[in-house]
Amino acid sequence: MVMWVFGYGSLIWKAGFPFDESVVCFIRGxxxxxxxxxxxxxxxxxxxxxxxxxxxxEGEVCYLEAREKQYDKKVYLDVFAELTATTPAISGVMVYIASPDKDVNTNYLGPASVEEIARQIIRAEGPSGPNTDYLFQLEKALLQIGCQDKHVMDLANEVRRILSEQK
Known part of the structure; x- marks a missing residue:
């Protein structure tokens, strides 16, 4: 059986399970x-x-690659290898998503300002390490595959700014 998993967070740099192949792709929307x-x-x-x-x-694309047990929704989507492609590179790829429904996803925090999220990331640490490591590893992994995710980069820059002020 073949199963593809679309990773968009820590799976990019730390899968945590054996796999045969990794492909850089994106999903639309x-x-x-x-x-x-x-x-x-x-x-x-x-x-x-x-x-x-x-x-x-609408109109956005998200590039690839956990701890998915706190994610309450599993969907199957098409992934594309090129922005202009009309045919998916792979169809039916499993993707874990955390829905904003607090009745089924008690850990959903929702939107906040970049500064508020950055301060929360700086303060948090768990068994897998500091939340800042997660952010910086994600930023680095995305840049290595040629993806400049504005949200991730803005947060990483804000965390660095706050940390430099605290020194």
């Missing part, structure tokens, strides 16, 4: 956002970290 709370890996119930999830966003 979604964007990566730091709206999901992490109380088991990058934070605690007292100081939840923030990790990425996907949210529908």
């Amino acid at each position: 979604y964007r990566r956002v730091f709206h999901q709370g992490s109380t088991d890996h990058r934070g605690t119930p007292e100081y939840p970290g923030r990790t990425v999830t996907l949210e529908p966003a």
